[in-house]
Amino acid sequence: MNDQVKHFEIVIIGSGPAGFTAAIYSARGGASTALFGGVAPGGQLLQTMEIENYPGFVEPVVGADLMQKMLKQAARLGAAVFNEEIASVDLSGRPFRLKAGSGREYTAGAVIAATGAQARWLGMPSERKFIGKGVSGCATCDGFFFRGKEVCVIGGGDSAAEDALFLTKFASKVYLVHRRDQLRATFRLQEKLRANPKVEIVYSHTPVEITGDAKVTGIELKNVVTGAGRRLETTGIFIAIGHTPATAIFKGKLNLDEEGYIVTDEKMATSVFGVFAAGDVMDTRYKQAVVAAGAGCKAAMEALLYLEEGKK
Numbered sequence: 001m002n003d004q005v006k007h008f009e010i011v012i013i014g015s016g017p018a019g020f021t022a023a024i025y026s027a028r029g030g031a032s033t034a035l036f037g038g039v040a041p042g043g044q045l046l047q048t049m050e051i052e053n054y055p056g057f058v059e060p061v062v063g064a065d066l067m068q069k070m071l072k073q074a075a076r077l078g079a080a081v082f083n084e085e086i087a088s089v090d091l092s093g094r095p096f097r098l099k100a101g102s103g104r105e106y107t108a109g110a111v112i113a114a115t116g117a118q119a120r121w122l123g124m125p126s127e128r129k130f131i132g133k134g135v136s137g138c139a140t141c142d143g144f145f146f147r148g149k150e151v152c153v154i155g156g157g158d159s160a161a162e163d164a165l166f167l168t169k170f171a172s173k174v175y176l177v178h179r180r181d182q183l184r185a186t187f188r189l190q191e192k193l194r195a196n197p198k199v200e201i202v203y204s205h206t207p208v209e210i211t212g213d214a215k216v217t218g219i220e221l222k223n224v225v226t227g228a229g230r231r232l233e234t235t236g237i238f239i240a241i242g243h244t245p246a247t248a249i250f251k252g253k254l255n256l257d258e259e260g261y262i263v264t265d266e267k268m269a270t271s272v273f274g275v276f277a278a279g280d281v282m283d284t285r286y287k288q289a290v291v292a293a294g295a296g297c298k299a300a301m302e303a304l305l306y307l308e309e310g311k312k
């Protein structure tokens, strides 16, 4: 083996709550541990100012602060944290081989994929301007902030329907805006939406612009059939058009489902023995920081057991 190639017993790819929790457990479990986190480690929580549902914080915690604490904790326990991306992986032999964006190569006894996912956005400049100021990609995370307010959900699938129903617990009214003349959500969810007096489904409309000053005050829509405009006065806009898992480097190397998520068993094992996955990259349902952290813990414990077994 080339002397330039550094070896770690466990290499973690990804720097959200799943990756850092995996690094904490891996380093504390006695394995030489490297975490590759990309140029700006911290994951999706860097996009949010107020996290109220991560245990241990009485007052809301800023996403960047929480992630900085996780990074420092992993480093204090001995994990090497690299601010670079893994550009490609070779999982066909042992040890596993990884190439960073810088061209540097590494080998690993076990790999944990914790590369996360990205909430899909509509792509309008006004949407970007108001993320965290009324525009949200996560109803479970931010619904609580809209008690007694009128809100709007964009989307037509199961997650949009579930988000709309969830938001009726807090909001005085929930508009569900969908570009087609019928929803894609399951029939049962559609029945629940229709039965809920707080929900108004706005069919055949697409968002044109989100308006506001410091915070969102409304959204301009366009009827895709007639071209007519409609404005909704709303302070909360929830984009529920799906997530894209960050699995490009694993395509053709690990089993992925039809949406690109890594398929794992209950022990976080992937289709390649010795490669584990944790967090939003394999979680098609919950997509919460605490769930990702829990999955990272499980993946690291399984990776440590896998390495132990290999020594026998």
Ligand SMILES: Cc1cc2nc3c(=O)[nH]c(=O)nc-3n(C[C@H](O)[C@H](O)[C@H](O)COP(=O)(O)OP(=O)(O)OC[C@H]3O[C@@H](n4cnc5c(N)ncnc54)[C@H](O)[C@@H]3O)c2cc1C
Residues within 6 Å of the ligand: 013, 014, 015, 016, 017, 018, 019, 036, 037, 038, 040, 041, 042, 043, 044, 045, 047, 048, 050, 051, 052, 053, 054, 084, 085, 086, 087, 114, 115, 116, 117, 118, 119, 136, 137, 138, 141, 142, 246, 249, 278, 279, 280, 281, 286, 287, 288, 289, 290, 292
């Ligand atoms: C705006 C917003 C607000 C949210 N608010 C909350 C909240 O209040 N409470 C809550 O519980 N959840 C919240 N969430 C959801 C939460 O952020 C996610 O569930 C959680 O971050 C998932 O963690 P993860 O570790 O799986 O991955 P991620 O957080 O997605 O992190 C993965 C990281 O890995 C990096 N990466 C990807 N590929 C590579 C590679 N090849 N090499 C190196 N690094 C790579 C990515 O750049 C990213 O930094 C929110 C999400 C968003 C978008």
